[in-house]
Amino acid sequence: MSTLDTDAFDLRAALADGARSNGVWIALVALVAFGLLRYENFGGAYNITSFLNYNAMFILISVGMCFVIITGGIDLSVGSVAAFASVCAAYLSPYGIEVALPGGVLAGMAFGALNAFMIIAMRIPPFIATLATLLGAKGGALVLSDAQTISVDWGSNFTKLGMQKAFGVFPWTIVLTLLVVALAWVVLERTSLGRTVLAVGGGEEASRLMGLEVGRAKAFVYLFSGACAGLAGVFLASGFGAGQPLEGVGWELSAIASVVVGGTLLTGGLGSVWATVAGALLLGLVFNILNFENGRGTISLSAYWQQVVRGAFLFIVILLQARVSRARRARR
Amino acid sequence: MSVAAALRRHGGLVALVLLLAVNVAFTPNFLQLQTLFVNISQVATIAIVALGMTLVIATGGIDLSVGAVMALAGALAPLIFGSAFGLENPTLGLALAIVLPLLAALACGLFNGLMVSVFRVQPIIATLILFISGRGIAQVLTNGNLQTFSNPAFAYLGTGRVLGLPFQGWLAVALAILLWWVVSRTLFGRYVLAVGGNERAAELAGVPARSVKIGVYVVCAVLSGLAGLVVVAINSASDAARNGNLMELDAIAAAVVGGALLQGGRAPIFGALLGAVIIQLVKYTLLANGVEDEVALIAKAAIIVGAVYLQQARTE
Numbered sequence: 179m180s181t182l183d184t185d186a187f188d189l190r191a192a193l194a195d196g197a198r199s200n201g202v203w204i205a206l207v208a209l210v211a212f213g214l215l216r217y218e219n220f221g222g223a224y225n226i227t228s229f230l231n232y233n234a235m236f237i238l239i240s241v242g243m244c245f246v247i248i249t250g251g252i253d254l255s256v257g258s259v260a261a262f263a264s265v266c267a268a269y270l271s272p273y274g275i276e277v278a279l280p281g282g283v284l285a286g287m288a289f290g291a292l293n294a295f296m297i298i299a300m301r302i303p304p305f306i307a308t309l310a311t312l313l314g315a316k317g318g319a320l321v322l323s324d325a326q327t328i329s330v331d332w333g334s335n336f337t338k339l340g341m342q343k344a345f346g347v348f349p350w351t352i353v354l355t356l357l358v359v360a361l362a363w364v365v366l367e368r369t370s371l372g373r374t375v376l377a378v379g380g381g382e383e384a385s386r387l388m389g390l391e392v393g394r395a396k397a398f399v400y401l402f403s404g405a406c407a408g409l410a411g412v413f414l415a416s417g418f419g420a421g422q423p424l425e426g427v428g429w430e431l432s433a434i435a436s437v438v439v440g441g442t443l444l445t446g447g448l449g450s451v452w453a454t455v456a457g458a459l460l461l462g463l464v465f466n467i468l469n470f471e472n473g474r475g476t477i478s479l480s481a482y483w484q485q486v487v488r489g490a491f492l493f494i495v496i497l498l499q500a501r502v503s504r505a506r507r508a509r510r
Numbered sequence: 511m512s513v514a515a516a517l518r519r520h521g522g523l524v525a526l527v528l529l530l531a532v533n534v535a536f537t538p539n540f541l542q543l544q545t546l547f548v549n550i551s552q553v554a555t556i557a558i559v560a561l562g563m564t565l566v567i568a569t570g571g572i573d574l575s576v577g578a579v580m581a582l583a584g585a586l587a588p589l590i591f592g593s594a595f596g597l598e599n600p601t602l603g604l605a606l607a608i609v610l611p612l613l614a615a616l617a618c619g620l621f622n623g624l625m626v627s628v629f630r631v632q633p634i635i636a637t638l639i640l641f642i643s644g645r646g647i648a649q650v651l652t653n654g655n656l657q658t659f660s661n662p663a664f665a666y667l668g669t670g671r672v673l674g675l676p677f678q679g680w681l682a683v684a685l686a687i688l689l690w691w692v693v694s695r696t697l698f699g700r701y702v703l704a705v706g707g708n709e710r711a712a713e714l715a716g717v718p719a720r721s722v723k724i725g726v727y728v729v730c731a732v733l734s735g736l737a738g739l740v741v742v743a744i745n746s747a748s749d750a751a752r753n754g755n756l757m758e759l760d761a762i763a764a765a766v767v768g769g770a771l772l773q774g775g776r777a778p779i780f781g782a783l784l785g786a787v788i789i790q791l792v793k794y795t796l797l798a799n800g801v802e803d804e805v806a807l808i809a810k811a812a813i814i815v816g817a818v819y820l821q822q823a824r825t826e
Contacts (some may be wrong), residue, residue, distance in 0.1 A: 252634060252635075296815060300815070300819050300822070301819075301822050302815055302818050302819060302822070303772055303818070305572070305634045306762070306772070306814060306815070306818050307815065309759065309762075309811075309814070310811035310812070310814050310815045311811070312811075313756075313759065313807045313808065313810060313811035314807070314808050314811045314812075316804075316807060317804040317805060317806075317807035317808040317811070318804075318808065320803075320804035320807075321802070321804045321805060321808075325804070428642050430638075431638055431641075431642045434635065434638065438635075444631070444632055444635055445632075480650065480653065480654070481654075482646050482649035482650045482653075482654055483646065483650060484646070485642045485643060485645065485646030485649075486643045486646035486647055486650060488642055488643070488646075489639045489640065489642045489643025489644075489646065490643065492635075492638070492639050493639050493643075496625070496629070496631050496635065496636075496639075497629065500629040500630065500631065
């Protein structure tokens, strides 16, 4: 857990912080153990790879969202930006992955730049700006694709990204996602840019008075979130063989939930990349286990329950976080 | 007063006049009674939700769940008057089909309000929960099916005429007058503006800020529920996937175009009505001139950003 808090060392506070930042890992291990004991195919190679492959997209947008939330902002546009990027990548797929992947990421970054411009230069509140981008990207994706799913070129190497494995072990999407996550961790923990991002979330005005480059840090987080959404869109197109303009509904909620589960405060100034990844995996596991239960016939939940479960998950996490932060306030 | 300042102050009216002029010049059959009826019956739902949104924004909050609450209320109504009990007791069934969905909406508002005021979750996140789950619950209730029905008494909400004009248009105007009275003449209204102006100061001055905030979310949700019923009545069908979809954007846009400040402290009720008319006219203009829905989405996004940008400039 990374924070700029420089209070004197307090054992009780350290333990409480430990419980919060480790809570997500404990829950993750407990859920995996539950799954392994209860379902025979849970630990099978097929379930693990397909689970990781599918959740790579959510890990990416969650990590991007993590940076935005650390600065005290929000990015509601990630889902439709990913959909837009998936359409772009599908159109570029005949030129191969070398073109389609950067193309999709750049498309995402373009929307990130638009967000940054509206938020920093026009001083539009982040949720309004990114809500507008949500609409713009959705409209753009539908116009570009003529409201059809765009089939990718199966002849090129584009689909290898989403469907084949690096060195025959892990899907390429997982390898790339791990790279992005590691990069994000290094930036947040080891660079002055990352420290500035944390400082901006802790207090924007104070950071500005201290001479930190607030605008640059904010521009970076929205560009990074856009790039992550763009890459998620490339994975979507590659993994499912089509650019999907209507995909991405509710993704922002999943990402926000994952970030919050990871212990990042919604008020900004505090956050962890790895805990966010754990949060995304935890949310994914909940759905994975619900699928297994559905398969066993103990429950029968229609697809519509997904959204209800997502909301309930976020609700519980927020309640837990509200208790933790109230306890912290009381201690000070 | 300079031209720029005048434009900012009366931007809404100027936009309305421009829109009307453009339509009279370019849109075929614009000056017909049928056009008026269509626009009134469609603008009413935006206006009703925008009124509630204006109150929420006046406290410095936001409610993203309005569309989902519409879907939920709209899904419940046909389930109630179409149930065995509702068919046996048509009058009671009809009354329950209006009251129970509104109560469900009220519960949603209570949830939002408690999250914001007691648990101190930011309004965007707090209302995002129902934004996703509310529609999910509506779809679970109806199994995702389109529910069609024929119930003339209920359909009156969306198709009835009073003095020749659509019933829901009158309803929106009546609600606006009521809320204007509440905001400008009652203690609750003063409290709303005080909380939005400076919450801490208002609390120190003895304003029950928590209850006031819960109150605005409840009012907004109940109005959204009512709008959801109107939409279902217009179509004589309830579609949980589409009812109120993207309404939060229309409502926020209408409130902001009408002069609401996102930081709170202002509640221009009639402004919201004007804003709703402008949003509806923009939609109608694009649609009637053959612009695709998808492009209309982008236009709406641009309007919201433009309106908020002008608002920011005004306050600085």
